[in-house]
Amino acid sequence: MPESESVITQEMRDAVGVESDPVTYDIEKGAIIRFAQAIGDDNVIFNRENDARKTRYKGLVAPPTFLRSVAHVETPEPKIKVSSPYPANVDGGSEWEYFEPIHAGDTITATTYLSDVHERQGGRFGNMLIMVRETKYVNQFGNVAALQRTTGISYQPPD
Amino acid sequence: MEQRYFEDIEEGSEVPTLRKDPTPQQLVKYAGASGDFYQIHYDVNFAKNNGLPDIILHGALKNAFLGQLMTDYVGFDGTLKKLSCQYRAMDIPGTPVFAKGTVVKKYVEENENIVECEIWLENEEGQKTTPGYAIVSLPNRS
Numbered sequence: 001m002p003e004s005e006s007v008i009t010q011e012m013r014d015a016v017g018v019e020s021d022p023v024t025y026d027i028e029k030g031a032i033i034r035f036a037q038a039i040g041d042d043n044v045i046f047n048r049e050n051d052a053r054k055t056r057y058k059g060l061v062a063p064p065t066f067l068r069s070v071a072h073v074e075t076p077e078p079k080i081k082v083s084s085p086y087p088a089n090v091d092g093g094s095e096w097e098y099f100e101p102i103h104a105g106d107t108i109t110a111t112t113y114l115s116d117v118h119e120r121q122g123g124r125f126g127n128m129l130i131m132v133r134e135t136k137y138v139n140q141f142g143n144v145a146a147l148q149r150t151t152g153i154s155y156q157p158p159d
Numbered sequence: 160m161e162q163r164y165f166e167d168i169e170e171g172s173e174v175p176t177l178r179k180d181p182t183p184q185q186l187v188k189y190a191g192a193s194g195d196f197y198q199i200h201y202d203v204n205f206a207k208n209n210g211l212p213d214i215i216l217h218g219a220l221k222n223a224f225l226g227q228l229m230t231d232y233v234g235f236d237g238t239l240k241k242l243s244c245q246y247r248a249m250d251i252p253g254t255p256v257f258a259k260g261t262v263v264k265k266y267v268e269e270n271e272n273i274v275e276c277e278i279w280l281e282n283e284e285g286q287k288t289t290p291g292y293a294i295v296s297l298p299n300r301s
Contacts, residue, residue, distance in 0.1 A: 031192075034191075034192045035192045035193070037188065037192070038185070038188040038189045038191065038192035038193070039189065039192075039220060039223040039224070039226075039227065040179060040185065040227075041223070041227045041230075043160070043227070043230060043231065044160075045230075045235065055235040056235060056236060057235070063223065063226055063227070063230065064223070064226030064229070064230060064239055064242055065219060065222050065223045065226050065242075068193065068219055068222075069192060069193035069194055069195075069219075072193060072194025072195060073194060091218075091245055091246045091247075092245070093243055093244060093245040093291075094218075094222060094243065094244060094245075094246075095241065095242070095243035096226075096241065096242045096243070097240065097241050098238070098239055098240055098241070098242075
């Protein structure tokens, strides 16, 4: 397959790292417990305040993917919206990175941004555009508690 | 909860399998708890009109199952540092899914006991619908 022209625009390059307006969430104990019950996880650190206090967490903490649910309340909107010109998309995966526990009672501020855009040539579909979007969750102490990355891969399907 | 220690982990060893039995009711509960009300997860007619065989599990719920696999694995004193997955195939409620994993490598880095695991969700037929990767740290026994 011949090499295709790059579809990465200056607008895409300019969007990398530009953080959205922040959205702030109160991490409620009841929301954590409801989430743990919904996923069917009975770990006491997510469900029972009194038992969680006896662990090193000293109280209720959020399960690993909980933050994704608070983001549904109000989602940070990318400051610069960019989209792929290619019609076909595949899931390039979703990744969480954790730095500090999320405690009930925390105040978390989220921003989102395009963190990387690049291309991969020569695969079965010719040129593939890879866009990584990142959401950063910062706690009330100013520390990054978690990063969430989703990778979108798009391409022009062969005729 | 049983605590797992770094010294006891061997490369190639298994992460104890977590069986989940998602039902339509669980998908409704997850929709409510997560705020994801896309109808393909609880309205059969809507799902079928969108070309799906049935209602399907939220990708994020499958991600949560893999999260539980690893928070169970590390216990109270270990830490989940990274969790990733890819949604390769759909899973439908009413049949069990199995969260599984294998230790790929263990090493000490900056005084942390790191264990890296290949993880995945598989269906009853043994198809890996949701492959992923996890990095955790575990405490020392002594």
